[in-house]
Amino acid sequence: MKTLRSRPARVFWMPALAMMTLFSVGACGGAVSGSQNGDAGPPRSGGNLTFAVGTDAGCLDPQQVGSSDTLYALRQTVDSLTDQDPSSGRIVPWLARSWQVSDDARTFTFQLRPGATFSDGVPVDAAAVKKNFDAIPELGGLAILAQGHLDGYRRAEVIGRHTVRITFDRPNAQFLQATSTAALGLVSPADTARTPQQRCTDGVHGSGPFTVSRYRPSQSLVLKKRATYDWGPTRWAKRGAAYLDTVTFDVVAEPGVRAGSLGSGQVDVIGGIRRQDEVSLRRSGSAVVRRANPGVVLNLGFNNDRPLTRDVRVRQAAQVAVDRKEITAAVFPSGTRPATSVLSRTTPGHVDLTADLDFAPARAKSLLKAAGWREGGDGIRRKGGQRLSLTVVSFSTAGAQRTALELVQQQLKDVGIELTVRQLQVPQFPETIRAGKYDALWGGDLTRADPDGLRTLYSTRLVNSYRLPDGAGLDSPLDRQAATLDPEKRDGFVSQAQKLIVRQAYVVPIADQETLIGASGQVHGLTIGASGGVQLHDTWKR
Known part of the structure; x- marks a missing residue:
């Protein structure tokens, strides 16, 4: 002891x-x-x-x-x-x-x-x-x-x-x-x-x-x-x-x-x-x-229990359709930097995944086409008569975050994805999360000077706001980083979790928050x- x-x-x-x-x-x-x-x-x-x-x-x-x-x-x-x-x-x-x-x-x-x-x-x-x-x-x-x-x-x-x-x-x-x-x-x-x-x-x-x-x-x-x-x-x-x-x-x-x-x-x-x-x-x-801020970055996080966002290709298309540099330069205070992972740069164990998050609208369109979503006359893609329209819940009334979400809406529309925003009040958060009637959540940031913030948000055994499936493979590295004292070994588990979250496009990281x-x-x-x-x-x- x-x-x-x-x-x-x-x-x-x-x-x-x-x-x-x-x-x-x-x-x-x-x-x-x-x-x-x-x-x-x-x-x-x-x-x-x-x-x-x-x-x-x-x-x-x-x-x-x-x-x-x-x-x-x-x-x-x-x-x-x-x-x-x-x-x-x-x-x-x-x-x-x-x-x-x-x-x-x-x-x-x-x-x-x-x-x-x-x-x-x-x-x-x-x-x-x-x-x-x-x-x-x-x-x-x-x-x-x-x-x-x-x-x-x-x-x-x-x-x-x-x-x-x-x-x-x-x-x-x-x-x-x-x-x-x-x-x-x-x-x-x-x-x-x-x-x-x-x-x-x-x-x-x-x-x-x-x-x-x-x-x-x-x-x-x-x-x-x-x-x-x-x-x-x-x-x-x-x-x-x-x-x-x-x-x-x-x-x-x-x-x-x-x-x-x-x-x-x-x-x-x-x-x-x-x-x-x-x-x-x-x-x-x-x-x-x-x-x-250390911790989880501002992001658009997908509900994996909904029909449209259950498809990894739709999530990945949305992820590469977002121009983070444009958003941070236009909206947030000077010095704000585009997200390079689901964890901010100032968080212990952060891994730079910029290559996975590059703005690539052509690839987004290719992914959606491969998933069966065809261009519609109004610019929104369709499959089997259904529009590619996602309901996004936002609890933030901050001007910068609201404007950032509007830019995300426009950038996703450019590749054929429609975002419909439901603006709710903060006190409505617990019941909204319990009901799970949303395709995505806007915000998702958590300020904490420890990478365990990832487990708080993405463990299937905790709140699991994003309805991640048991087979996502995340629980193992998240639990092991929480149980590991050796910094280098813990770094490895934190790195593994970040790569899974980003490469499976469970979230669209936007900006390191301040x-x-x-x-x-x-x-x-x-x-x-x-x-x-x-x-x-x-x-x-x-």
Whole structure:
């Protein structure tokens, strides 16, 4: 058994993580600093920060939420056993001050720091951790991210008041990094006994530096500082409670309106910046902080249980009919790069599959012809009287993603494939996935600094939104990478999984995603985490 404390996690490839650079106007140490002349003065406590986001997931339980916009807020309400340093990839202490990992990566023993409490006053002790890890698997598919993190979970044991041992029935190399994510953020034991719907509607009691003060679905969410908070990770700059008194998250669907509100001073921070807004924001004195997201790229993912997309030739035709370079150059913020695999370049284990993704419309047409799809008078191909028309579900209202999907529509139409888009709201996601009445899903990106994000999305034993068949051959490399500690061997399994996903065209990779946050000149100390999201404990306003 090895004792670990503030050291690199064994499951990471440090060179890849080092590529995750952070750029900002006036930024220092990975944090937004709105003062471009460096004369911000000492940090100040107090005040409200207004943060405009594009969507609301309609749920106040971070263990059940996968939407980045909602997690910007809920990440502030829950702490995790560990934290991940975004600069180095190190797993560092948070609620756990140290940990031990068995040599076979089946057993993880955490020594908790004393003194932390949930917002209902209950101590964060080993019994509370056990209740969380016993309850999360019961959420099933509602815990879309956490479900994969705890695959193979056997039990949690209380060894002492501040010592808990978590055991899996097979090696779980990704688990230590998973303990740093919001999906495994801890909630009060009382919350673990409530129904999933109660947790979504009424919220949960986390041990984070903020609590939910007021919530109006699809409109706003207000956080309030916990004055007694004093157990943040060692890498946080401020000890004790946060600087800000409150943080208000306003839902503003239109990206142009968000950018205009930041420029006019109506809001302090915005997410989802468009390419055309970058220059104007900087001219107005705002800072733009960006981070290349590790994890699964923006993509069009096919439902393999539908008649048309079950044919690999149709999927492959769609994949090579898309011009990724045109889309990224026209739509996304400067610096965004076309996808070269289903994993982004900044993800450990990424393999460059550019040759498989080259724009080749002539080959697309040849594949469709071989599959029996003939050109129709309106440009859409037909076979046996049926049009080659696919229903695509999108939950994103972000301007760039919407425009990118429109370009994908046009490019596929050029080879005879029609995309019909159903635009749904984020709260409709769970029921839509359960029903499976779609040919493809738009989005599909998952930000996580570990390649196990592939298993979360593409394992047939987990949510399996894409209805991949048992015989797809993916489960073996996905399971083996999750169970392998040796970095080189794990790389091999991750490579095998990527090649299967791309070459079988289960998805059409589009672009490496970036987190872009705009902040006014009054905002300082806002940082982007290793797996996306923001940290507001150290944030203050001048």
